[in-house]
Amino acid sequence: MKPIWIVDDDPSIRFVLEKALARENLPTRSFTQPREVLDALADISAGDPTRQGPQVLVSDIRMPGGSGLQLLEKLRELQPGLPILIMTAYSDLDSAVSAFQRGAFEYLPKPFDLTKAVELIRRAVEESQREEVIEERPGATPEMLGQAPAMQDVFRAIGRLSQSQVTVLITGESGSGKELVARALHRHSPCAEGPFVAINTAAIPKDLLESELFGHERGAFTGAQTQRRGRFEQAEGGTLFLDEIGDMPFDLQTRLLRVLSDGQFYRVGGHAAVKAHVRVIAATHQDLEKRVQDGVFREDLFHRINVIRLRLPALRERHEDVPMLTRHFLQQSARQLGVEPKRIADSALALLGQFAFPGNVRQLENICHWLTVMAPAQVITLQDLPPEVLQAPAYRPPVRIADSAQPAAPARELPSAQHPVLPAAAGVAPDADAPAALAADMPLPPPSDAGWEQALETEAQKLLAGGRPQVWDALTRRFESRLIRTALTATHGRRMEAAQRLGIGRNTITRKIQELGLDAPDEA
Template identity: 55%
Template sequence: MTNPVWIIDDDKAIRWVLEKALGRSGIAFDSFASADDALNALYDATPRAIISDIRMPGTDGLKFLSRVKAEHPQLPVIVMTAHSDLDSAVSAFQGGAFEYLPKPFDVDQAVALIERALAESVPSSDAGDDADALPVLLGQAPAMQDVFRAIGRLSQSSVTVLITGESGTGKERVAEALHRHSVRSTRPFIALNTAAIPKDLLESELFGHEKGAFTGALATRRGRFEEAEGGTLFLDEIGDMPIELQTRLLRVLSDGHFYRVGGHTPIKANVRVIAATHQHLEDRVRHGQFREDLFHRLNVIRLRLPPLRERREDIPLLARHFLAKSASNLGVETKRLSETAMEFVQAYPFAGNVRELENLCQWISVMAPGQTVEVSDLPPELRAPSIHEEPVAADTASAQPPRAQDWARGLADEVTRRLKAGEIGIIDDLTRRFEESCIRAGLSHTGGRKVEAAQLLGWGRNTLTRKMQELGMSGTERD
């Protein structure tokens, strides 16, 4: 009888780690240095589960996956890759992968995943075509990997999706990815920001109008629903949609047809709706600002995009991507952030999230003087501590200046806002942000010298190093 698990990776070290872990768990295995060797072995034996790398010499992991699923559709295949991009995840799921495991991975997590694959029977699925476009989403953080997996699992579905997240987190990019990797990908993707259209024009923008329907309607006009026929309609900032239009949208989602403004003939709507908002829709429902029945229609599948501060480990990956993109657009050589500058950027709060980071990289590509960018080369407003971080002299504490009062008042207001929103873990989050701000300001003041920054902040060198590691800001120490 064949061993139940096959390990396929051209990296001997990865094979060794998985072999040891499976051995400790009492799971029999065979190892292969290439997919071609495993395909040859499949003629004589069939494992119960396979864990395979994607990028290997010869037959790559995705082609191997396709071959395996064609002949053994029930065989679970876990794919591994160090290239944590959206297309790899989606291609793997479209090809019928059991799960997607980004490198580096936790060994215990990998073993648990293999054990689940052995215990479960996975139905086959048809392999989809690989997308030609470059990935628009990048991330190795667990939260982003969850988003990638969700997009992969939704690739063969037309179910309604609600995307939530702060401004600048990339909600439209996710909607585009959902469309691009769906069965509707050959049809239009139409995006509409409902908050950017005046209230009296939004109905016509969505549903179109007949000639003479209102003053200025000189000709019949198709709306966004008609433009998106057969494809996807992305409605951004859905929480700002007027209540009367919410009723019309609900009717389209419920009945599958609509009327143009001033029209009397129903028009069938074969459109997948993806909505997005930065607002808390449950709160708007409670306050009567958003229809509860529409909320439930939209909230079939919810994807939450994490703010950049929750995925700081992705900042170097994103920064390199945006710097390369900016350099390509400008026709110049790509600039790079020094280690100290990258640590500084990683510690920055980025209230504008990924969009703000992209803008920073564009600024660097145009304005930074050298190819290697130091902290002193970053925008002045980035390096200057905010008014909330400016120190107050001890001998003036009894007569607090307005800025110090604003600091305390702003903190109290933030806590009050979060309490009203029903948030928990407030102190932990605010403490983390406070420490990040202090470290960032200290490093800026000392030009990235950690020993000096630690002394100024009142910490020992080891304490600062430990704090930076806990906050995802670790790096080589500078005197």
């Protein structure tokens, strides 16, 4: 591992931090002023094989020969992903605001608690290692993100369809990313060089939708001053994406069926057939089979668009993707707003992972944008999350007995995108939220609307009323013990997998196991 760089003109501070970090097996390198740091970085850039750049940098603010804030500003240019902790004995508002505005990972006022300082440096190391993994991934930002099995199946389906121009029906809840899948299908298809044209059939009034789709001739209706090309003509040689097709008016469904069947259409008010060389991808959040039964969607049109069906999973079915998506959206929001990307604490990520996300990926994206604007510090903590997350009950995925209980998929349907909610062995354990908060010596409450938070509050009140000292540490220890035991049980003792599911680093879970005295088996 690369060393922790310590910059402080006070030798006692350097000595204390060096010894404390050495006990944690963290290498260090110390400097007395900012100029030495910049010279060392220049030597490394020149190819000095005996030196490594910093994993994390810890710097004082006021030193002879330069300011820690100026060093911070310079390092943001030279090494933008480097976590930097700022220390100062002058704990004033201006210093704190300046540090965070310049992109500091955290602000550490002197005198500091050595244990908490080391823990903060460890967090910065884990963040730095995560950043390194992201930077090692080649190419630009991927068009779609997802490591969950259900999303990997969607990716495989897109790959299988990459040599085809067959009609595809994408189903999934609102906000789950159906248009992203449609764009990916277009981008990886033989008609990728042609245009991609999208239209939301539910967002356009019925009287205007026909003209939007098929265009109109001059004088076809009041206000039609010139001939207008519709979306079918605009998408010639490419892909037309019909979003929310389940809401299309019934009479227009007939015209759409004619285009799909004959490959030609007439503009509104026109008499000459127009050829359509267009691939159609449709999407809906509705149950089209039920709408056919209700008589509001044509059965023949349903069969015409239901050639290949892709079901896009809801975000609550792929909770293991929440940390990756959160960091991606925080980076994206920072670029849009022209600010330094914020980082998110493991505890905040863990709570996001328990949220049901009724608005799916779009809701997570909006939350990240809100956090970029509203979170007061560079590191987003649990308390910074929006009220709808903090006040929501933990999500419990429904338990399904076996996949075989599900109806068989039609032969033409790609089975890859038809996964049910993952069972405990493949995702979040159904009752993971209940035992996670209660320690082994705290009895589990009976199921109730109050949930485990009420049991935790009751226990805290009991300890506080009894005059128990260090209540925070006692309950935190019990909380962490039960949470880690539960995760290790779910992963059959595999520490790396348990750490990933909990949203913490491998080093953190190993250290916690040692601190808490947990008799956990090593990773298989």
